[in-house]
Amino acid sequence: MTERPPTPFATRPGGRSARVQQAVHRAVRDLEAAEGRAGLTVPAIAAAAGVTPSTVYRRWGDLATLLADVAVERLRPDGPPADHGGLRADLAAWAEQFTEELATPAGRRYLRDAVGGADPDDTPGAATTPSTTAAHRCSDHAAAQLTAIGVRAAGRGEAVPSVESLLDTVVAPLVYRLLFRPDGLTPAYAHALVEAALRDHP
Amino acid sequence: MTERPPTPFATRPGGRSARVQQAVHRAVRDLEAAEGRAGLTVPAIAAAAGVTPSTVYRRWGDLATLLADVAVERLRPDGPPADHGGLRADLAAWAEQFTEELATPAGRRYLRDAVGGADPDDTPGAATTPSTTAAHRCSDHAAAQLTAIGVRAAGRGEAVPSVESLLDTVVAPLVYRLLFRPDGLTPAYAHALVEAALRDHP
Numbered sequence: 001m002t003e004r005p006p007t008p009f010a011t012r013p014g015g016r017s018a019r020v021q022q023a024v025h026r027a028v029r030d031l032e033a034a035e036g037r038a039g040l041t042v043p044a045i046a047a048a049a050g051v052t053p054s055t056v057y058r059r060w061g062d063l064a065t066l067l068a069d070v071a072v073e074r075l076r077p078d079g080p081p082a083d084h085g086g087l088r089a090d091l092a093a094w095a096e097q098f099t100e101e102l103a104t105p106a107g108r109r110y111l112r113d114a115v116g117g118a119d120p121d122d123t124p125g126a127a128t129t130p131s132t133t134a135a136h137r138c139s140d141h142a143a144a145q146l147t148a149i150g151v152r153a154a155g156r157g158e159a160v161p162s163v164e165s166l167l168d169t170v171v172a173p174l175v176y177r178l179l180f181r182p183d184g185l186t187p188a189y190a191h192a193l194v195e196a197a198l199r200d201h202p
Numbered sequence: 203m204t205e206r207p208p209t210p211f212a213t214r215p216g217g218r219s220a221r222v223q224q225a226v227h228r229a230v231r232d233l234e235a236a237e238g239r240a241g242l243t244v245p246a247i248a249a250a251a252g253v254t255p256s257t258v259y260r261r262w263g264d265l266a267t268l269l270a271d272v273a274v275e276r277l278r279p280d281g282p283p284a285d286h287g288g289l290r291a292d293l294a295a296w297a298e299q300f301t302e303e304l305a306t307p308a309g310r311r312y313l314r315d316a317v318g319g320a321d322p323d324d325t326p327g328a329a330t331t332p333s334t335t336a337a338h339r340c341s342d343h344a345a346a347q348l349t350a351i352g353v354r355a356a357g358r359g360e361a362v363p364s365v366e367s368l369l370d371t372v373v374a375p376l377v378y379r380l381l382f383r384p385d386g387l388t389p390a391y392a393h394a395l396v397e398a399a400l401r402d403h404p
Binding site for chain 2: 181
């Protein structure tokens with residue numbers, strides 16, 4: 001058996017790896033709440049988590065990648081999307097909640113953090129692959145929610161757009177505006193995106 | 203006349219402010235080419251530009267905001283979009299070129315840098331406003347190109363979707379995938395987005 005380099009994604013629940021991850025994530029959240037972003041340095045985080053800075057560097061590589069990892073956990077949906085009895089209503093409610101949660105200073109900060117983590121382009125040959133970046137895992141959370149909504153609707157016999165198409169027509173415009181031009185992100189805007197997405201699936 | 207705080211956007215061409223900006227931007231590009239991202243520290247950049255680190259901090263606030271500013275300059279289109287004689291062809295060519303240029307390690311890096319700059323949410327009351335962030339200026343570059351294409355098409359008598367709708371249907375999916383799930387970003391994908399965007403404008 002060959003030794004694998006530790007990554008944020010190779011954790012055994014309950015093992016030391018998982019305990020370190022929990023302690024470091026908690027330290028980031030506590031320090032940020034107490035001192036704001038300026039308090040987030042690797043030495044301060046390591047001290048608060050009771051580990052050495054080199055443990056943090058070995059595992060996450062740099063502060064930006066640790067913050068990306070924490071952001072993705074915070075952006076993880078805490079349950080299946082609400083069931084409103086139909087595809088259109090489910091998607092509208094989901095898009096509205098997504099917008100409400102992310103169109104806040106904290107929500108936009110987590111999105112920016114998620115994008116700022118290590119990318120395989122930066123470190124060719126590193127443990128990070130395109131599908132394990134924090135950004136990709138963040139997108140996978142949204143895709144999983146849309147999949148759940150779609151599976152439920154298909155079970156009711158409704159015609160359902162593909163998840164990839166819903167990412168393009170609903171998630172992408174919301175995230176693009178959250179990151180690049182956050183004015184005008186209203187529930188009405190989110191609903192209009194859902195209407196456009198369903199135009200070919202009446 | 204009241205004193206204005208210096209910002210990256212309040213530059214008089216040819217003035218000291220513009221010369222400092224040019225020298226610092228050039229230093230970032232040179233250092234990155236010579237030493238990679240690891241060489242990009244404020245002291246090293248300041249030394250290479252012949253200014254003091256405090257000049258850099260006063261003007262940009264932090265390294266991330268300087269890198270965002272440099273990234274937006276690099277992402278600035280170097281001319282009006284090519285004229286292929288019709289809206290559909292112009293948009294398809296533009297979307298294809300946008301994808302080609304940004305779906306590279308450097309292009310994706312600049313996009314991530316642009317998103318990583320100062321945001322008014324982080325520093326309430328600071329000089330940065332929602333519409334002067336690096337991310338917003340980056341989006342404005344795309345909007346200006348789409349506006350030029352639209353004005354040209356309207357002049358030919360073609361029906362033209364609004365720039366806001368083209369941002370949602372063409373730019374947002376491309377940028378979302380570049381940042382979050384960069385697999386499958388092909389010219390065919392870009393063309394399909396343009397076809398979908400024009401479905402109501404045949």
